[in-house]
Amino acid sequence: MAASLPGELKGRVALVTGSTDGIGLAVARGLAAQGCAVMLNGFGEPDQVAALCDELATAHGVEVAHDGADLRQEDEAAGLVQRVLQRFGRLDVLVNNAGTQHKGPVEEHPPQRWREVFALNLDAPFHTIRTALPGMRANGWGRIVNVASVYGLAGGVDRSSYVASKHGLVGLTKAVALETATTAITCNAVCPGDVSTRIFYRNAKLLAEREQITRAEAQQRIAATNMPSGRVVSPEQVAALVVFLCSEAAAEIRGAALPVDGAWLAR
Ligand code: NAD
Numbered sequence: 001m002a003a004s005l006p007g008e009l010k011g012r013v014a015l016v017t018g019s020t021d022g023i024g025l026a027v028a029r030g031l032a033a034q035g036c037a038v039m040l041n042g043f044g045e046p047d048q049v050a051a052l053c054d055e056l057a058t059a060h061g062v063e064v065a066h067d068g069a070d071l072r073q074e075d076e077a078a079g080l081v082q083r084v085l086q087r088f089g090r091l092d093v094l095v096n097n098a099g100t101q102h103k104g105p106v107e108e109h110p111p112q113r114w115r116e117v118f119a120l121n122l123d124a125p126f127h128t129i130r131t132a133l134p135g136m137r138a139n140g141w142g143r144i145v146n147v148a149s150v151y152g153l154a155g156g157v158d159r160s161s162y163v164a165s166k167h168g169l170v171g172l173t174k175a176v177a178l179e180t181a182t183t184a185i186t187c188n189a190v191c192p193g194d195v196s197t198r199i200f201y202r203n204a205k206l207l208a209e210r211e212q213i214t215r216a217e218a219q220q221r222i223a224a225t226n227m228p229s230g231r232v233v234s235p236e237q238v239a240a241l242v243v244f245l246c247s248e249a250a251a252e253i254r255g256a257a258l259p260v261d262g263a264w265l266a267r
Contacts, residue, residue: 018098177255229262
């Protein structure tokens with residue numbers, strides 16, 4: 001069986017949280033390219049978000065809409081799924097991608113920020129999953145992919161809420177996979193290392209200016225900090241794995257937490 005067949009997801013409906021930028025946008029593009037209608041979510045200027053919806057819809061001949069729900073709010077995560085169901089009549093592919101982090105030692109971590117990190121990284125996936133699952137069960141098919149992190153499988157310094165919430169997300173993934181194990185619904189997590197999203201390029205630009213080196217050298221230096229490969233992962237590489245997990249070829253991959261990490265976790 002081919003890894004994933006062109007147009008394999010034709011007629012399916014996907015919700016990708018946090019998809020106006022970064023990994024989520026690459027995932028939305030990947031799913032749309034497979035024929036999936038997509039509900040985008042995330043922040044952005046209305047004009048730019050509207051242009052993004054038009055671009056994806058035109059490029060792939062699918063329906064694309066946007067909902068700006070702030071998923072730190074409990075009611076918003078469940079409400080977002082309800083609005084997808086109202087608008088598209090079904091929800092087949094749920095990608096919990098929106099996430100945030102707070103950097104600093106645990107003893108200085110503001111409790112309010114801890115709650116915000118958990119609200120977005122773990123509570124929101126719980127609420128989207130619990131709201132989306134009944135429809136998937138009724139339809140007899142579903143794919144849930146949670147975007148965790150290498151920090152969902154290993155510790156790290158000065159990011160306690162991120163590490164704890166991403167470990168929690170990997171745990172939620174396993175629990176949901178077991179509850180759906182006899183059905184055609186799968187639940188998996190992807191665990192990226194450092195990814196070349198906007199913040200990576202911004203940090204590389206700042207480093208280049210500070211150290212008087214080229215941007216390419218700065219990018220290489222940042223990549224080599226954590227990645228044995230010496231390269232960051234691209235959003236498209238993460239998206240390709242998510243799309244594969246949504247294919248029929250991946251029907252028996254269940255409860256997995258799959259690294260895309262340039263051998264970070266192999267050390
Ligand atoms: P990003 O910051 O580039 O994009 C985040 C997206 O989420 C944007 O569309 C933004 O508008 C949206 N968003 C932010 N707060 C939101 C909220 N409260 N409600 C709804 N949407 C919100 O993010 P990214 O770097 O692409 O990361 C995506 C996911 O991948 C996160 O869960 C992150 O933890 C994980 N991850 C990222 C990296 C990395 O190196 N970038 C590595 C491992 C894991």
